[in-house]
Amino acid sequence: MSKMKIYELAKELNKSSKELMEFLAEKNIEAKSHMSSLEDETVDMVKNALKKPEKEETPKKKNIVHVFRPQNSRDGGKVGSRPGSRVQGQRPGQQGARPQGSRSAARAGERPQGSRPAAQASERPQGSRPAAQAEERPQGNRPAAQASERPQGSRPAAQAGERPQGNRPAAQASERPQGNRPAAQTGERPQGNRPRGTQGDRSQGDRPQGNRSRGPQGDRFQGSRSRGSQGDRTQGDRFQGNRSRGAQNDRNQDGYRNDRNEHKDRQGKKNQSIPSPVLEGQKPQRNKGKGKDDYKKKDYRNEEEERMPKGKKQKAEPKQQLQKPQPKQQKVEEEIKSIVIPEVLTIKDLADKMKIVPSVIVKKLFMQGKIVTVNQEIDYETAEEIALEYDVLCEKEEVVDVIEELLKEEEEDEKKMKKRPPVVCVMGHVDHGKTSLLDAIRNTNVIDREAGGITQHIGASVVEINGEKITFLDTPGHEAFTAMRMRGANSTDIAILVVAADDGVMPQTVEAINHAKAAGIEIVVAINKIDKPSANIERVKQELTEYELIPEDWGGSTIFVPVSAKTGEGLKELMEMILLTAEMAELKANPNRRARGLVIEAELDKGKGSVATVLVQKGTLRVGDAIAAGSSFGKVRAMMDDKGRRVKEAGPSMPVEILGLNDVPNAGEVFVGCKNDKEARSFAETFISQNKAKLLEETKSKLSLDDLFNQIQEGNLKELGIVVKADVQGSVEAIKQSLLKLSNDEVVVKIIHGGVGAINESDVSLASASNAIIIGFNVRPDATAKETADREGVDIRLYRVIYNAIEDVEAAMKGMLDPVFEEKVLGHAEVRQTFKASGVGTIAGSYVMDGTFERDCQARVVRDGVVIYDGKLASLKRFKDDVKEVRAGYECGFVFENYNDVKEGDQVEAYKMVEIPR
Numbered sequence: 001m002s003k004m005k006i007y008e009l010a011k012e013l014n015k016s017s018k019e020l021m022e023f024l025a026e027k028n029i030e031a032k033s034h035m036s037s038l039e040d041e042t043v044d045m046v047k048n049a050l051k052k053p054e055k056e057e058t059p060k061k062k063n064i065v066h067v068f069r070p071q072n073s074r075d076g077g078k079v080g081s082r083p084g085s086r087v088q089g090q091r092p093g094q095q096g097a098r099p100q101g102s103r104s105a106a107r108a109g110e111r112p113q114g115s116r117p118a119a120q121a122s123e124r125p126q127g128s129r130p131a132a133q134a135e136e137r138p139q140g141n142r143p144a145a146q147a148s149e150r151p152q153g154s155r156p157a158a159q160a161g162e163r164p165q166g167n168r169p170a171a172q173a174s175e176r177p178q179g180n181r182p183a184a185q186t187g188e189r190p191q192g193n194r195p196r197g198t199q200g201d202r203s204q205g206d207r208p209q210g211n212r213s214r215g216p217q218g219d220r221f222q223g224s225r226s227r228g229s230q231g232d233r234t235q236g237d238r239f240q241g242n243r244s245r246g247a248q249n250d251r252n253q254d255g256y257r258n259d260r261n262e263h264k265d266r267q268g269k270k271n272q273s274i275p276s277p278v279l280e281g282q283k284p285q286r287n288k289g290k291g292k293d294d295y296k297k298k299d300y301r302n303e304e305e306e307r308m309p310k311g312k313k314q315k316a317e318p319k320q321q322l323q324k325p326q327p328k329q330q331k332v333e334e335e336i337k338s339i340v341i342p343e344v345l346t347i348k349d350l351a352d353k354m355k356i357v358p359s360v361i362v363k364k365l366f367m368q369g370k371i372v373t374v375n376q377e378i379d380y381e382t383a384e385e386i387a388l389e390y391d392v393l394c395e396k397e398e399v400v401d402v403i404e405e406l407l408k409e410e411e412e413d414e415k416k417m418k419k420r421p422p423v424v425c426v427m428g429h430v431d432h433g434k435t436s437l438l439d440a441i442r443n444t445n446v447i448d449r450e451a452g453g454i455t456q457h458i459g460a461s462v463v464e465i466n467g468e469k470i471t472f473l474d475t476p477g478h479e480a481f482t483a484m485r486m487r488g489a490n491s492t493d494i495a496i497l498v499v500a501a502d503d504g505v506m507p508q509t510v511e512a513i514n515h516a517k518a519a520g521i522e523i524v525v526a527i528n529k530i531d532k533p534s535a536n537i538e539r540v541k542q543e544l545t546e547y548e549l550i551p552e553d554w555g556g557s558t559i560f561v562p563v564s565a566k567t568g569e570g571l572k573e574l575m576e577m578i579l580l581t582a583e584m585a586e587l588k589a590n591p592n593r594r595a596r597g598l599v600i601e602a603e604l605d606k607g608k609g610s611v612a613t614v615l616v617q618k619g620t621l622r623v624g625d626a627i628a629a630g631s632s633f634g635k636v637r638a639m640m641d642d643k644g645r646r647v648k649e650a651g652p653s654m655p656v657e658i659l660g661l662n663d664v665p666n667a668g669e670v671f672v673g674c675k676n677d678k679e680a681r682s683f684a685e686t687f688i689s690q691n692k693a694k695l696l697e698e699t700k701s702k703l704s705l706d707d708l709f710n711q712i713q714e715g716n717l718k719e720l721g722i723v724v725k726a727d728v729q730g731s732v733e734a735i736k737q738s739l740l741k742l743s744n745d746e747v748v749v750k751i752i753h754g755g756v757g758a759i760n761e762s763d764v765s766l767a768s769a770s771n772a773i774i775i776g777f778n779v780r781p782d783a784t785a786k787e788t789a790d791r792e793g794v795d796i797r798l799y800r801v802i803y804n805a806i807e808d809v810e811a812a813m814k815g816m817l818d819p820v821f822e823e824k825v826l827g828h829a830e831v832r833q834t835f836k837a838s839g840v841g842t843i844a845g846s847y848v849m850d851g852t853f854e855r856d857c858q859a860r861v862v863r864d865g866v867v868i869y870d871g872k873l874a875s876l877k878r879f880k881d882d883v884k885e886v887r888a889g890y891e892c893g894f895v896f897e898n899y900n901d902v903k904e905g906d907q908v909e910a911y912k913m914v915e916i917p918r
């Protein structure tokens with residue numbers, strides 16, 4: 001007689017495999033999974049044990065309450081001390097759904113057990129429980145695989161929080177926001193004050209920056225650079241605290257002083273070198289911050305004494321006198337500004353924020369050898385550097401993803417959750433039989449006797465086995481993961497990894513594994529084509545171990561099912577395994593709420609309009625519901641299931657085709673049920689406007705007179721669009737005519753619009769849409785126009801003299817007409833000997849190796865591959881005579897203009913700039 005498997009016995013006893021495994025685990029009987037076989041004696045024992053208490057079921061439940069309460073008081077410390085483990089230890093499949101992150105550790109520990117449902121309580125880690133109690137458990141849901149990973153009772157409490165949860169992928173486990181626990185709880189400095197709330201990686205790295213300047217900017221600079229991820233708290237902790245305060249207290253001297261003081265303390269000796277007046281004044285404030293009242297009082301006393309300089313404290317007087325110039329210090333403080341800037345901005349934007357003229361920055365950068373225009377975009381770091389030079393601190397603008405905010409959801413009440421079918425996708429290497437397998441599953445299991453039961457393609461299908469449903473997505477696995485995860489939502493619960501038994505693990509198999517792992521979903525391996533003579537199941541198993549997919553019979557926890565899509569062998573077992581995996585994962589959703597899910601497919605049908613297949617993930621979608629999906633919205637006019645039958649409602653995990661959306665949504669978009677049409681419309685509108693803004697941001701090509709020439713050079717501009725606004729019609733005409741005359745062969749000046757009156761928003765929109773500039777003569781833009789122009793990057797030029805306007809445009813356009821020069825290399829020479837001549841400098845006796853050296857040409861001296869001089873050749877001699885040129889193969893003497901450091905062995909390259917004919 002073949003040995004009985006756990007799930008078979010569970011079935012017989014009308015229990016779930018999970019329960020049975022729990023039971024076995026408590027009895028110290030090793031059972032790796034529901035697939036494990038049991039000895040006959042064990043089977044008998046289990047049958048005896050589990051049949052008997054059936055009658056006692058009611059008292060048993062009561063027992064739990066009685067047992068757990070005393071346990072709480074007895075082991076309360078244990079349970080309470082590791083709330084993390086308790087919360088996590090149970091229900092591997094649900095962690096993501098439960099509001100653990102928001103629950104504080106302390107609260108979790110304190111929560112009276114009595115308030116929890118008995119069922120939940122029973123799922124507690126077994127490690128600390130005596131076996132006798134375990135029997136009283138109504139639901140031993142823990143998978144055997146997990147149980148075996150962890151010897152009972154041996155797990156140290158401290159590790160509890162870190163325990164990986166069975167098969168749960170790290171991705172999900174890491175969702176638990178441990179790292180995000182507020183610093184306040186852990187006794188860290190108050191980081192909450194920090195504008196962006198994140199910091200970290202800059203520990204030592206920031207230090208020099210702070211030290212670089214002893215003035216306020218130095219510290220403040222750090223404050224402004226508070227970015228990076230939280231967590232890396234080394235020395236950074238203190239610094240971060242400082243920095244946060246530094247940044248926070250642009251308007252607050254106290255913080256600044258504290259900052260300085262702490263900084264100073266750390267620097268030790270440097271204390272003395274820092275001017276004492278400022279520091280003296282700061283001390284009390286730091287102490288104040290630390291709550292050391294005695295210090296505080298002392299310092300206040302000092303302050304009073306300072307005002308009335310008499311008595312014994314005279315010794316301190318010199319210092320205190322130095323303290324006096326406090327108002328001056330405040331003045332410095334006031335000068336320091338703080339601005340909030342985005343990741344990328346133009347010089348002009350930066351200048352505007354800093355309230356300085358853009359040309360000042362341009363000039364400054366020019367002096368540093370950087371040629372920029374006011375409309376040139378710079379990144380945050382560069383902007384910060386520039387701003388710092390003007391004593392302006394920068395904060396990075398926090399970008400709020402409005403759509404993400406819109407889609408955010410509150411955690412749901414566990415009690416309202418009900419079991420839902422698993423959503424499964426099939427993935428694997430090409431030709432390993434994904435399609436065949438799906439078809440075979442559908443054909444064998446979709447025994448639809450109802451009318452209209454023709455399976456139609458809606459991108460997903462529902463299969464029923466043993467009275468339980470499984471939803472299959474047709475989308476190839478990895479696409480389902482990537483596209484459907486666009487908005488951070490996972491579409492699938494389980495992936496069937498199809499591997500052909502005759503082919504083994506192939507590149508796409510590995511890809512599929514990685515996708516599934518990244519998405520954090522369970523993998524069930526289907527070894528397909530076992531009907532083939534060349535099939536080698538063991539080899540597939542062996543190969544997959546490399547990817548941490550270890551079969552249960554080899555001591556792992558991955559389910560492997562040998563199947564044949566051709567003969568149908570093993571398909572039923574595969575289905576059962578999927579159901580078992582789903583059972584373990586305890587997939588639940590609240591059906592009694594507004595629907596929410598994902599768009600699987602969508603298309604425009606000539607007759608029906610927008611047709612979208614959606615997968616309901618939460619709630620129930622009903623005909624007549626208002627919904628929004630991305631940029632489309634509408635009312636559900638009709639719904640069809642995967643068999644083409646009209647349905648009135650669709651619950652969690654059900655795929656349906658819906659009609660009624662006003663537009664075709666993108667696959668992978670989240671759909672949400674809305675209160676009414678208005679809400680749905682506003683959702684879609686927000687979506688559209690956000691996307692538009694994003695698109696605009698990405699594609700915006702700003703045109704201004706400053707970069708007109710560049711644009712023309714890059715071939716981006718063939719037409720210069722101008723909107724002219726003036727105070728009187730006469731001026732409009734005059735400007736128009738003059739500007740039109742500026743057209744040349746390369747660029748045509750086109751007056752898009754001309755009118756009288758202030759520059760308004762519509763002028764700006766027009767200019768923005770047609771990439772034009774606006775010229776205003778004796779008029780100004782109104783507030784909205786200015787705002788829009790700033791936002792859209794439209795260049796508005798205001799003039800009081802017509803001639804200036806024309807001159808500016810002409811100058812900008814003339815830029816492109818300037819001759820273009822190119823460097824032309826004339827020849828190379830090697831320095832063989834050097835001579836010093838008084839009044840002349842160093843003469844480099846050289847040998848021309850190739851080309852020709854000309855008098856007055858440019859020359860660069862290269863030593864060890866590095867250009868050490870680039871300038872003019874002051875004199876070219878052969879023997880003692882000045883010559884016009886020296887050709888290759890001749891010796892000559894060079895004198896470089898203002899450069900005498902030439903050495904033997906240096907290479908000299910002669911070149912000149914030649915005009916390229918246009």
Ligand SMILES: Nc1nc2c(ncn2[C@@H]2O[C@H](COP(=O)(O)OP(=O)(O)OP(=O)(O)O)[C@@H](O)[C@H]2O)c(=O)[nH]1
Nearest residue numbers: 429430431432433434435436528529530564565566
């Ligand atoms: N002998 C045998 N052949 C099979 C089995 N399953 C699939 N095949 C054959 O393998 C080939 C590929 O099957 P498909 O279902 O198209 O494979 P696929 O993975 O969906 O392929 P792509 O869609 O191209 O990625 C077909 O010729 C099938 O008839 C099986 O169990 N046994």
